[in-house]
Amino acid sequence: MPSFSMDNMVSILPEMIVLSLALAVLMFDLALPKDEKRYLAYFSVAGLAIAGYQTMNLAGLQLDTFYGMFVLDGYAIFFKVLFYIAAAIAILISIGYVKGQEMDKGEYYALILFATAGMMVMASGADLISIYLGLELMALSVYILAGFMRGSMKSNEAALKYFLLGAFSSGILLYGIAIIYGVTGTTNLAGIAAFIQSGQYSGPALTLAMILLVAGFGFKVAAVPFHMWVPDVYEGAPTSVTAFMSVGPKAAGFAAFLRVFTTALPGIQPDWTVIIASLAIMSMLIGNVVAISQTNIKRMLAYSSIAHAGYAMVGFVSGGMQGVSSVMMYLFIYMFMNLGAFGMVVMLRKDGVAGEELKDFAGLAKKNRTAALLMMVFMFSLAGIPPTAGFMGKFYVFMAAIDAGFTWLAIIGVMMSAVSAYFYLRVIMYMYMKEPEGEFELAAPLSLKLAMAVAVLGVLYIGMAPAGLIDFARISIAGMM
């Protein structure tokens, strides 16, 4: 085991920056007058940019620190960059929205930053203990965010459901971890892998533990059959929070999920391949099919988020360099397009209330061409139509699946993509081919416009020139594979 050294400090530098940022936000919050909280948002985004810069400076390092609890490798750096961008866009989306919904409090931004720090720990955790701690830091922050609109019954309900099911799922995850600890005598991922490799134990307990882990992580990434909370929570939570939690915690869940299964449990890969493949199929099927009948756009995006978890799991099942990098790329792309889509929902206010119903989008193209155009790009990207990034993501995932011999998974994925085209197109149809009813108010402060510009540029740029991102993902996992 490595001894304690300066490496430890270097490896957690990004987390330290984000945590200090969160604490600083809490401090400054006291000093700022009530309606000046937006400066905290700008401050947070600037801090995230600094953290991102520092993180990129660490690229190329391979540090195994805190007695094997915490690693800093390309994989972790990739996900950290993803989290920074996700958090920054989510914060920019929030600025106007939180003011309108009277949840304009400094803690809001601090909680997003705490959640980000938790996600970062999850991506870097090389021990089940540290992964669990990161997961809880993230989850606890997001529970509060989901219920941030204290006066709104819907928000309360969302927070409660998220909390109960989230806590339940981490209990199940923990039980799995405990069994693994009992069987292998360690919680260190490399140690677990070494133990399984040595062939000292080959009983059902490991499989049971693996199933419990799948259930625990499945909740976090919103995979069927652990998806019951998703539609309600996405619908009820404040839209800006939904935007954040549909990408951040999901990506973090996948980061930990992938690392645990590919580094600690490769010894029982055939077992988990079957289970995750069936999860992927169910997620794609149920997510896409149920989304068709939704009339609330947040709920529709919730089911779409379940379906996208399914696509990502197709890459997961494929495994290997291709498979893992395809999942990473998929999540990166999903971040841009989903934040974009939710950003547009945040922007749209109809007759003075938040426009969350599908019909509120009717005739948007007549009233605001730019907004409709942006939403169209995000919808096409989610549907996976070129030249948007969503197509590249799906393409890579299906390619990895076929390359690894999971052609049937790719076929199901493709068929479900065809189904999904229908409900994404419906949004476009409403915007362009229906007459507007009532008055539109587009609450689009500069910060939201900036966030949408970043998202749409991300979607289009990755769609047309994905080479950089593919290489980034592949180089990132070179050390892990």
Added chain:
Amino acid sequence: MVPLNWYIALSAAVFCIGVAGVLSRRNIIIIFLSIELILNSVNILLVAYSHFLNSMRGQVFVFFIMAVAAAEAAIGLAIIIALYRNKETVLTDEINLMKW
């Protein structure tokens, strides 16, 4: 000395009671308590393993879990109180603004 299997059995029993409670009860507070039961079943398991494996890792983990559970309780109860202020109920049947 009590053999390891008994601890495992105890833990499994507590875990199952917890899961059953979460799935069947309608009172949020009881669901919440059931979740705590699950966490405690994990703690029992970890401590037992830790003792029989002669490794400190499990014990350390238990402390972490206890700390997290405390934070979780604070947040969970806060959410329940916020809800109660709006709707004066702690029964899941009545919290049905959105379909489950």
Added chain:
Amino acid sequence: MGIRQGILLALVFVPVLAAIPVLLVPSGRAARLIALIITAFELALSLVPFAVFMQPRPDGWLVRLDLSWIPAFGINFSLGLDGISLLMAALTAFLFMLSVLVSWDAIRDKSPMFHFMLLVMETCVMGVFLSTDLFLFYLFWEVMLVPMFFLIGVWGHGRKVYSAVKFFVYTFTGSLFMLLAIIGLYVIHGSQAGEYTFALEALKSTHVEPATGLWLFAAFFIGFAVKVPVFPIHSWLPDAHTDAPTAGSVILAGLLLKTGAYGLIRFGFPLFPEASAAYIPVILAVGIIGVYYAAWIAYAQEDMKRLVAYSSISHLGFVVLGIAAWNEVSLAGSVLQMVNHGITTGALFIMVGMLDERMHTRDISAFGGLWSKAPGLSAFFLLFIVSSLGLPGLNNFAGELLILVGLFKEYPYLAAAAFAGVVFTLIYLLRLAQKVLFGPPATDAEFHDLSPREAAILVPLAILVVVIGLYPRILIGPIEGPIKALVSPVAAVKTAGATPQAATAPAQTAAADRGGTP
């Protein structure tokens, strides 16, 4: 990159680059004007190769452009121009210019956006006809759906949204299967050659297991067949055609359907010589069924646009038959017929659009005796109708004859059946001509003859109809070489086993000439 590659690149990208200013200009007038200038420029550009460089390179292409795009996946930005794609590109440029002209007065609502979509569409169609990298091809193929979806859904009439969604979902599903097959082929090639690439030439050399090949070709075929459209999966077409604006129908019939047939010729058969040989009976069957079935349905149509739409399916059935016979004569006929159908059916849709603008109905029974009221318009209408039914001396005759001759060499009985199909075509088209142009007038409503703008649209079409009819060599000349190169590898496989009666066709320039001088 020389000037020739520059032309290739400009053909593909000038429209989409020009589309951005079109979207931003405030007035519909300016948008129309820019679109017209750009499409005219494209047409001029597409004619340059005819005049300047018709000398093929050693590898058979007239021009090639290969740029690295996504090296991690072995994807190149590869464009290639040979005789076949040159014809299709010229047809594309021509029909798009006409589309701008026919929409001049018809499209008043959101005109900048309309022309934006039109120009994006032109880039995509050009890209489909010029790509030689499968990934790039697929990209253009897929993006093509988006502007068409809007053209139908926003500026169409009737049940436009339903038709637009139906069109999109049908073709999107079909092409997703093709995507899977492309990836499958790519993976197989990569594991064999050790080098992952989407380049058409490289993939042609892949050795595919027969069983796998059958699946892959089937997936490709579905992707292409939905667009053609082939008989059981054609039902999106009548709706889309009927509800699309005139420009949309022209592009749909003139170009989108051709992309399917072109895909079969360029990718489907050459990539899977063995598998395609095995499927030939199926393809022949759906082709001949398409010819008869669509002709039969067309006869029963009261809506002129729907009638022309069904006639498209019937005509494309001939093209499919020609492709399935896969010898030099039939293939030349198919390519020729693709161009001819683009011209004739495009013209028919334009004329139906003109009638619709005047009478606000497309119901056949609402018309009658047009000949006396508007002789100019009627003369053009009759010309295009008789061209469509294959009157000797007009363009369709040459193509259909070549297809039938080529088919006869391989499958004499089928050729006879297909020939009888031509008679069917005769029936419904003559009925259309008789009811609309002759007989007693249905109403006394005022009826204007052609305006100068309309005449300017129809005259070039009519000239092409006659010129190609009298001298088809101007089209057959450029495609002879490429077709020879396409036929030989597949024909070699056919003689080797799958269909014993198939013989390698000798050079058939004579037959081509025969088609030209009836």
